[in-house]
Amino acid sequence: MTNAAVAAQPPRTGRRSAGVVRGLGRAGLVVLVVALLVGLWELYRWIWTTTGWTWPFLVNDTSMPHVWTIFEAFGQPAQINQPSLISVLLHKTAFTAKEAAAGFGLGAVIGFFLGVVLVHSRLLQRGFLPYIVGSQTVPILAIAPMVVLWVNPRLPGPLQGWGAVAVIATYLTFFPVTINTLRGLQSADARALELMRTYAASRWAVLWKLRVPASLPYVFSALRLAATASVVGAIIGELPTGLQDGLGGAIVNFNQYYSIEPQELWATNVIAALLGIAFFVIVVLAEKAIVRRAPRELA
Amino acid sequence: MSETAGAPAVVRLEGVTKTFPQGNVTALQDIDLELAPRQFVSLIGPSGCGKSTLLRLIGDLLEPTSGSLTVNGKTARQARNDGDYGIVFQDAVLFDWRSVAKNISLPLEMLGWERRRRRARVEEMLELVELAAFAEHHPWQLSGGMQQRVAIARALAFEPPLLLMDEPFGALDEMTRERLNLELLSIWEKTGNTVVFVTHSISEAVFLSSRVVVMSPRPGRIAGTVDIDLPYPRTVETRDAPRFFELVTGVRELLRSRGEHLLPEEEAVLE
Numbered sequence A: 001m002t003n004a005a006v007a008a009q010p011p012r013t014g015r016r017s018a019g020v021v022r023g024l025g026r027a028g029l030v031v032l033v034v035a036l037l038v039g040l041w042e043l044y045r046w047i048w049t050t051t052g053w054t055w056p057f058l059v060n061d062t063s064m065p066h067v068w069t070i071f072e073a074f075g076q077p078a079q080i081n082q083p084s085l086i087s088v089l090l091h092k093t094a095f096t097a098k099e100a101a102a103g104f105g106l107g108a109v110i111g112f113f114l115g116v117v118l119v120h121s122r123l124l125q126r127g128f129l130p131y132i133v134g135s136q137t138v139p140i141l142a143i144a145p146m147v148v149l150w151v152n153p154r155l156p157g158p159l160q161g162w163g164a165v166a167v168i169a170t171y172l173t174f175f176p177v178t179i180n181t182l183r184g185l186q187s188a189d190a191r192a193l194e195l196m197r198t199y200a201a202s203r204w205a206v207l208w209k210l211r212v213p214a215s216l217p218y219v220f221s222a223l224r225l226a227a228t229a230s231v232v233g234a235i236i237g238e239l240p241t242g243l244q245d246g247l248g249g250a251i252v253n254f255n256q257y258y259s260i261e262p263q264e265l266w267a268t269n270v271i272a273a274l275l276g277i278a279f280f281v282i283v284v285l286a287e288k289a290i291v292r293r294a295p296r297e298l299a
Numbered sequence B: 001m002s003e004t005a006g007a008p009a010v011v012r013l014e015g016v017t018k019t020f021p022q023g024n025v026t027a028l029q030d031i032d033l034e035l036a037p038r039q040f041v042s043l044i045g046p047s048g049c050g051k052s053t054l055l056r057l058i059g060d061l062l063e064p065t066s067g068s069l070t071v072n073g074k075t076a077r078q079a080r081n082d083g084d085y086g087i088v089f090q091d092a093v094l095f096d097w098r099s100v101a102k103n104i105s106l107p108l109e110m111l112g113w114e115r116r117r118r119r120a121r122v123e124e125m126l127e128l129v130e131l132a133a134f135a136e137h138h139p140w141q142l143s144g145g146m147q148q149r150v151a152i153a154r155a156l157a158f159e160p161p162l163l164l165m166d167e168p169f170g171a172l173d174e175m176t177r178e179r180l181n182l183e184l185l186s187i188w189e190k191t192g193n194t195v196v197f198v199t200h201s202i203s204e205a206v207f208l209s210s211r212v213v214v215m216s217p218r219p220g221r222i223a224g225t226v227d228i229d230l231p232y233p234r235t236v237e238t239r240d241a242p243r244f245f246e247l248v249t250g251v252r253e254l255l256r257s258r259g260e261h262l263l264p265e266e267e268a269v270l271e
Helices: A002-008 A012-051 A067-075 A085-119 A122-135 A140-154 A162-186 A190-198 A203-241 A247-256 A262-290 B051-058 B076-081 B100-110 B115-128 B144-156 B174-191 B202-208 B236-240 B242-256 B264-269
Strands: B011-020 B025-035 B040-044 B066-071 B085-088 B162-166 B194-199 B211-216 B221-227
Touching: A012 A067, A067 A085, A067 A262, A085 A122, A085 A162, A085 A203, A085 A247, A085 A262, A122 A162, A140 A162, A140 A203, A162 A203, A190 A203, A190 B085, A203 A247, A203 A262, A203 B100, A247 A262, B011 B051, B025 B051, B025 B221, B040 B051, B040 B202, B051 B066, B051 B162, B051 B194, B066 B076, B085 B144, B100 B115, B100 B144, B115 B144, B115 B174, B144 B174, B174 B202, B194 B202, B202 B236, B202 B242, B211 B242, B221 B242, B236 B242
Parallel strands: B040 B194, B040 B211, B085 B162, B162 B194
Antiparallel strands: B011 B025, B011 B066, B211 B221
C-alpha cells in the first residue's frame, strides 16, 4: 500500500514542470515537422527544375510555387486597391469558421441524440442504421443545391445563405458522432450496469451516470473527425450556394486565376488547412479537460 | 450470535430452485436457508455449486424459478428497490471518470441525498476504510486492494442492513487478502450488517464467518452448515488457534463428503 500511495501522489510541482517540458517538446516537434515539409517541397522543386524531369508532372512556378512566394502573397493585395490577401482571407476564414462551427455544433447534438435514441431500441437500430449509413454515401456536392433550396427560404434574415451551408456541414458531421456515440453508450461495463440495477436506477440515471460518461472517449474520437469534416463541409457547401464571403468562394475565385497567380490559391489552401487544424485542436483540448480516464499505458 | 436468536430473518429462502433454460442447467435445487441479523455467513463450494447464483437471487439480479425468497421480510424485488443491500463484486467496478470520493457518493446520489449530507457520509466512509488521503484520486491510481476497499465503502455508504459480497478478494494476492479480511471484520463489527460472503477459500470462510454454508455442485445444493464458534474480535492469532484448524477440517470434510461430484480441478481448489 505504501508503494501505491507513493506512486499515487507524485509531487504537484514535478507534475507541472514535466507538463511544461512535454508541451515545449511537442511544440518543437511541430516546428521541426513543418520545417522538414517545407524543405522537402523546395528540395523536390530544385531537383526537378535542375534536372528537367517532367514525371509525373512538369515542375515550374505555376505547378509548385516557392514556399516564400506563397507566404509573400499574404502581404500583397489580391487585386489592385484592395486590402492585403491575408486580411481578405481572415475575413473569409471567420465566415467559414462560423458556418463550420454551427454545422459542427448542430451535427454533434443531432449525432449524439440519435446515438442515445438508437442505443435504447434494437428495433430502431435495425430499422434506421442502414439509412444513416446510406446517407453518407450520397456525395455532398450532389445534394447541396437541394439543401440550399429547401433550407434558405425558411431561415430568418441573419442566417440567410450561411445557415444553409451550416446545414450541409451538419450533414457531414452528425454521422461519425452517431456511430461512435452508439458504440460508446454500449461500451458500459456489464457489471457496472448490474451495479446500477442494485440501486434500482432508472434508465435516465443509467444513461447520465454510467452510459454517457463511459461513451465520452468514443464520442470525442468522433468529434475529432467531425471537427475537420465540418470545415470541409462548410467549404464545399459554399460552392453550389455561390457564396463569396467564405473560403469556398475564395477557392473558386482563385482557381480561375491559377495559371497567372498560383500563389493565391496555395495561400488560401494553407489558411483552410490551418482552420481545420484549429478546429481539431479545440476538440482535443476540450477532451483533455473533460474526459478523465486511466492513462493508456496503465489501462 | 446468541443475542440475535429469535430475531426475524434478514434473508429467508424456502425450496428455492433456479434453472437456466439455456443448456437446461439446474444451478440451484431446493435451497432452504435462513440468515439472522448481524450474522456473517459465507457460502463456500467448488465452481458450479451455484453460490454466486444464490447471491444474485438474494440481490434480485436473478429470479428464482420456484420457491419463495424474502429479504427483510419483503420480496427480493422490493428489497432491491428499497436499497436494502449493498453489493461488492470480485472486481471493484469503480467508475474511472469519478474520483474515489465521487465513486462512494454514487449510491447516495441515486437515493437523492443532498450534497452536504453526501459529503459528510463520504468522509465517514473514507475514514472507515482508511482511504481519507485518497479521496480525490482516481481508481486507476489505486492498488487492487485499495480499489476493493472503495467498493466496500460504496456498498456500505447508504447503511444497507445487508451486505452481499461475491468473492470480493478473489483477485487479490494472499497477503492483501488476509489484511482485508481483518479490515472487513473490523468494519462489520462497527456497522453490524448481515453479510453474505461468497468465497472458495476455506480458511477465509472460517476466519470471517459466524456461519459457513457449504454447497455442492450439479445441481447446486446445501451440503451442510458449520457454526463457527471462534470468538470475535478475531485477530491474526485466530488463524493459529487449534479450534480454527478443527473448523477448517470440518468444512473441508463436508466439502469432501460430496467429492464424488467434483471434477479433478475442483478438487484441487479445495486443497
